[in-house]
Amino acid sequence: MTSLLIEQILNGLQLGVMLFLMAAGLTLVFGVMGLINLAHGSLFMVGAFAAAFVADQTGSYLLALIASACAAALAGVLVELLVIRRLYQRDHLDQVLATFALILIFSEGTRMVFGSFPLYLNIPEMLSGPISLPFGIEYSLFRLVLIAVGLTIALGLYLLITRTRIGIQIQAGESDREMISALGVNISFLYTLVFAVGAGLAGFAGALVGTLQSVEVGMGEPVLITAFVVIVVGGIGSIQGALVGAILIGLVQTLGTYLLPIWSIALFGSQDIGSILSSMIIYILMALVLLVRPKGLMGGAT
Amino acid sequence: MSERQLTFFVWAALLVFAIFANSIGEAYWVTLATRAAIFALAGVGLNLALGNGGMISFGHAAYFGIGGYVVGILATHAQNYMPIYDGWFIIEGTQLMLITWPLAVIIGGIAALVVGSLCLRTDGAYFIMITLAFGQMFYYFAISWGAYGGEDGMSIYVRGGFPGVNTLAPLPFFLLSFILLTVGLLVVRMLNKSPFGLALNAVRFSPARVETVGISSKQLKLIAFVISGMITALAGALFADLNRYVSPAMFSWTISGEIMIFVILGGVARLIGPVLGAIVFVALEETLGGLSEFWHIYLGLLLLIIVLFAKGGIAGVLIKNKGARNV
Numbered sequence: 001m002t003s004l005l006i007e008q009i010l011n012g013l014q015l016g017v018m019l020f021l022m023a024a025g026l027t028l029v030f031g032v033m034g035l036i037n038l039a040h041g042s043l044f045m046v047g048a049f050a051a052a053f054v055a056d057q058t059g060s061y062l063l064a065l066i067a068s069a070c071a072a073a074l075a076g077v078l079v080e081l082l083v084i085r086r087l088y089q090r091d092h093l094d095q096v097l098a099t100f101a102l103i104l105i106f107s108e109g110t111r112m113v114f115g116s117f118p119l120y121l122n123i124p125e126m127l128s129g130p131i132s133l134p135f136g137i138e139y140s141l142f143r144l145v146l147i148a149v150g151l152t153i154a155l156g157l158y159l160l161i162t163r164t165r166i167g168i169q170i171q172a173g174e175s176d177r178e179m180i181s182a183l184g185v186n187i188s189f190l191y192t193l194v195f196a197v198g199a200g201l202a203g204f205a206g207a208l209v210g211t212l213q214s215v216e217v218g219m220g221e222p223v224l225i226t227a228f229v230v231i232v233v234g235g236i237g238s239i240q241g242a243l244v245g246a247i248l249i250g251l252v253q254t255l256g257t258y259l260l261p262i263w264s265i266a267l268f269g270s271q272d273i274g275s276i277l278s279s280m281i282i283y284i285l286m287a288l289v290l291l292v293r294p295k296g297l298m299g300g301a302t
Numbered sequence: 303m304s305e306r307q308l309t310f311f312v313w314a315a316l317l318v319f320a321i322f323a324n325s326i327g328e329a330y331w332v333t334l335a336t337r338a339a340i341f342a343l344a345g346v347g348l349n350l351a352l353g354n355g356g357m358i359s360f361g362h363a364a365y366f367g368i369g370g371y372v373v374g375i376l377a378t379h380a381q382n383y384m385p386i387y388d389g390w391f392i393i394e395g396t397q398l399m400l401i402t403w404p405l406a407v408i409i410g411g412i413a414a415l416v417v418g419s420l421c422l423r424t425d426g427a428y429f430i431m432i433t434l435a436f437g438q439m440f441y442y443f444a445i446s447w448g449a450y451g452g453e454d455g456m457s458i459y460v461r462g463g464f465p466g467v468n469t470l471a472p473l474p475f476f477l478l479s480f481i482l483l484t485v486g487l488l489v490v491r492m493l494n495k496s497p498f499g500l501a502l503n504a505v506r507f508s509p510a511r512v513e514t515v516g517i518s519s520k521q522l523k524l525i526a527f528v529i530s531g532m533i534t535a536l537a538g539a540l541f542a543d544l545n546r547y548v549s550p551a552m553f554s555w556t557i558s559g560e561i562m563i564f565v566i567l568g569g570v571a572r573l574i575g576p577v578l579g580a581i582v583f584v585a586l587e588e589t590l591g592g593l594s595e596f597w598h599i600y601l602g603l604l605l606l607i608i609v610l611f612a613k614g615g616i617a618g619v620l621i622k623n624k625g626a627r628n629v
Contacts, residue, residue: 036427086610092427093358097566098609100559104602112596221555225438228431236428272448279446283439287420290432294423 003137008258009251014143016250017150021205022227023234023242024157025198031237032173032194033088038099039079040202040227041220042106047072047203048210048219049110052119061124065207072203073196075106080195085188103221111217118216121207146208153201154243161239170194174237226253229282233289235296244298249282256281305621309574313487316342316581317480324473332472333544338584339479340540345564345576346486347533352562353571354490354499355526356506357422358430361437362561364417365410365531367444367553369538372406374456374548381459397462399469399478403539410535411528413440418527422520434555441553455549462543469543479540483577486533491573493529502526534561563605569617578616 026040050071055064079102087095123142131141161167169190172180181187206220213219226249234245256278264274277284289297303311316335323331344366351357379386379395387393396402421432445453460470467474493499502522505512509519542548551557560583568579586604590597612619 030427036430083606083610092430093352093570094609094613096358096360096430097562098606100562101602101605101609103559104598104605108596108599108602112599222438225434225555229435232428232431232435275448276443276446279442280439283435286432286435290420290423294428 003135004258006135006137007139008254010139010143010147012251012254013247014146014150014250015254016247017147017154018205018209019223019227019230019250020150020154020243020246021201021208022223023230023246024154024239025201026224026227027231027234027237027239027242028170028194029198030231032170033191035084035087036092036095036099037084038096038224039102039106040198041222041224042103043072043076043199043202044206044209044220044223045106045110045217046075047206048121048215049114049119050203051207051210052121052215053114055121056119061122064121065204068207069200069204072206073200075203076196076199077192079199080192084195085191088191107217114217116217118214119210120214121211123211142211146212149208153204154239157239166190166193226282229286231296232286233296235299238298241296241298245296248297249285252285253282303620305572305574305617308578308617308620312574312578312581313484316577320473320476320480324476329472332476334584334588336472336476336479336544338581339476339483340537340544341561341564341580341583342577343479343483343486343540344534344537344561345568345580346483346490347530347535347537348561349530349565349571349576350490350493350533351527351530352565353575354494354502354506355523355530357523357527359421359433359527359530360430360555360558360562361417361433361435362531362534363553363555363557364437364440365414365534366538366541366557366561367440367548367550368410368413369406369535369540370542370548370552371444371450371538372409372535373402373462373539373542374458375450376402376405377458377462378450378456397458397460399462399464399543402462403536406535406539407532410538411532413535414528414531415524418524418531422524422527434558437553437555437558441550441555444550444553451549453550455547455551458542458546458548461546475544479544482536482540486536487573487577489529489533494573498522498525563601566605566608567615569615569621572615572617572621575615575617582616 022040022044026037029035029037029040047068051064051068054067055061058064083098083102087098127142127145129141130138131144133139161170169180169185172185173187173190173194177187205223209223210219230242230245230249233249234241234243260278260281261271261274264271264277293299316339320332320335323335344362347365348359348362351359351362375386376395377397380397381395385392385394417433417436421429421436424432444450450456461475463469464478467478469475469478494503501512501517505519505522512519512522538552541552564576564579564583566579567582568575568577586601587597590600594600608615614621
């Protein structure tokens, strides 16, 4: 029981860091450019498909991962230059509609190229199989690596934003766009860069999640919507908020799916109520956060 | 063309098309017209929140789905003669549209009240994300609700009944849907001209000024949101009766997006906008969908062009005078 619980907590962490990779890009793009991007899930999907394609062609998982981030970043740059750039000055309705249109184009485009059947990415030999942890727990090595990779990226992103020149410019861009362009920073280059970084992270997450599940058209949007829940819970525009929100949502989702049916059987003799509740639990959490702190747990006074 | 003329023209064209199709025996075309009328009604609902209230709801599939599920659940119980509730009193299932449709509207309204009062604690981008997220919650709820079909949904063997109308024939069912669409349009028109509607439109431009004259902008928006959800729920109920089938797909986020497309394609905040948009959508679905399996890619391109270059939608292009209200 305890070891199962620990295993579920690790699964929750793993889901959390993957959600963070999605939410980080969304929240950066919103914070810096004030843009709400529904097509972020499409970039997730592009990364997964690029990885599946490269892994199939070369047999190398590492190359597949590199391809996922590069392909998604490239798609991100392309989309930013062609469409997104025209949306920064528009209202949120236009942004939502245009990026919804992009979802339709990306999804159907991918379906045209790769077909409707799911593709599969195999866990590389080196990372497959279980690993023994203290207290006699056996856990999937691959998932453990995902947690480590995700946390490393989170740390890297934090350092990038707080300790580097480009990061300072990004922060400045969040608080005053006109001022930093007046100070000679090439703002449109900065925007494209931020968008590309967010897209690359989403694509990378797509490849990793695609390895655990399958790679198919429409895989991005459920993750996108969960990432929105993360952002609402964590507070918009803040990387720390995204991390806290993502881990919280990951844990609540995983533990809820595991524990609620068990409790439901103990209380009512059937798991139906528990299953229904567990499918809704992260949204209930979001509703509670909205009641108590409408700006999110880490959201400032902005 | 003035807005009045366009409104009347589009409204009449849909009616004439269905009657004409029926007279030459093209039952399938009548069904298409019914589909357009029902989508239009869903859009009329969203337009009230989106166009008039300025609330960008990306979760209206929730009310569409609830409307459908109310009809589906009542029909399931009517079909297997098992009461819904059997305790101190008995609630039986029913297929009478005069009961199922109002119930769908009421339950849709209650859901919109709960979701709306949570979502209206925030605004802007938050509002969009939260409506989208709650929409997804209803989707997962429907999937995990094993008692009512779970992922498979529910089949309704026979379309519901309406006193004095043969609902099984295509034209009478179209007329019922068309009358409800007309009622929906009249209600929205009446609301727009009432003090409530004027204040609601004012909130979109300057909430602070509305507040200073002693009107609660949040309350106005919530009322508009609830009515909007009720209208969309009615459309969902009709849709269930049209297809004689409901499934979690009715709750899917793509439906929210499509309802939004009806409104945008036709013209935001125009009375006839959603009707025009729904007709064009169904026509595109039929023609492009027949040509290519991947017709959504063209829909996406069209939507992109409209958003980037033609903000007023089709109505904005057709109507000459610059009466378009910006959102």
